[in-house]
Amino acid sequence: MREDWSPEQIAGRVKRSYAPHSPMQISHEAIYRSLYIQSWGVLDRSLQKHLRTGRPIRRAVNNTTTGQWRSQIKDAVPIDDRPDEVEDRSVAGHWGGDLMIGSQQSQIATVVERSSRFTAVVHVASRHAASVTEGLCRGLAALPARMTRSLTWDRGMELAWHKDVAAATGMSVYFADPHSPWQRGTNENTNRWLRQYFPKKTTMNEWSQADLDQIAEKLNNRPRKILGYETPAERYEALLR
Incomplete structure (x- = not known):
């Protein structure tokens, strides 16, 4: 996580790297829970800042990107x-x-x-x-x-x-x-x-x-x-x- 990998990426990479029944296997939900339920004491709370959104909870991200200066471009190929x-x-x-x-x-x-x-x-x-x-x-x-x-x-x-x-x-x-x-x-x-x-x-x-x-x-x-x-x-x- 200190390399900014998401819990889903970590779980997926572990699945790719270790045998299916290896004790190294973990779900991304387990990683999230260990971050957000501090009473577990498994992962340091400081790792939350390495999540993409930086939020203390997860939520859907809506695309609000809008372009600027739209106009007709000469000889633009569609x-x-x-x-x-x-x-x-x-x-x-x-x-x-x-x-x-x-x-x-x-x-x-x-x-x-x-x-x-x-x-x-x-x-x-x-x-x-x-x-x-x-x-x-x-x-x-x-x-x-x-x-x-x-x-x-x-x-x-x-x-x-x-x-x-x-x-x-x-x-x-x-x-x-x-x-x-x-x-x-x-x-x-x-x-x-x-x-x-x-x-x-x-x-x-x-x-x-x-x-x-x-x-x-x-x-x-x-x-x-x-x-x-x-x-x-x-x-x-x-x-x-």
Whole structure:
């Protein structure tokens, strides 16, 4: 838990690592109970701060993310024109991206590889297209060729210079429909995970690219239920072989 793994991730990883009847097996509910029922005295209360929400109780998280500066982007290729391999995740190298907004006009760019859920977090100076383009080109240009097939972005004017991104990275760029966050569900979900490190109404200006890389590394080394409790880093490395 000090590595910010959730109780479900811990229980799933244990299930993957030990025999079914091993005394090491534990359910995620047992971990939660040991955190919240302090009379058990099993886990230190300080571990609660490592839960994603930081709340003393669990509750459903509603997606309230809204985009900004929606407009018509010149020569934007719609999401419906993407190859089927992007939707079914059968081929690696297709990414989804968005801006995560903080206070004081601050922001970061997040990009997620759809097959592995491997995440990169990119520092951008502003929401202007020039800044976002520079950040994405810097963050994505060094990827292996097999991992630079496409990028799907929210329909915001911050990626109005999408042709420059395509030219620098070799990636085809597609745009989701306006007000349709479910079309980029993987990225939306990843951004919710990242809110543990970047709570709403806090500024992101204090984070350097080195800081963001460390946070991305931590997220990429947390096991995911959807990956059979492999980590995104493990799945990503397997795709590169």
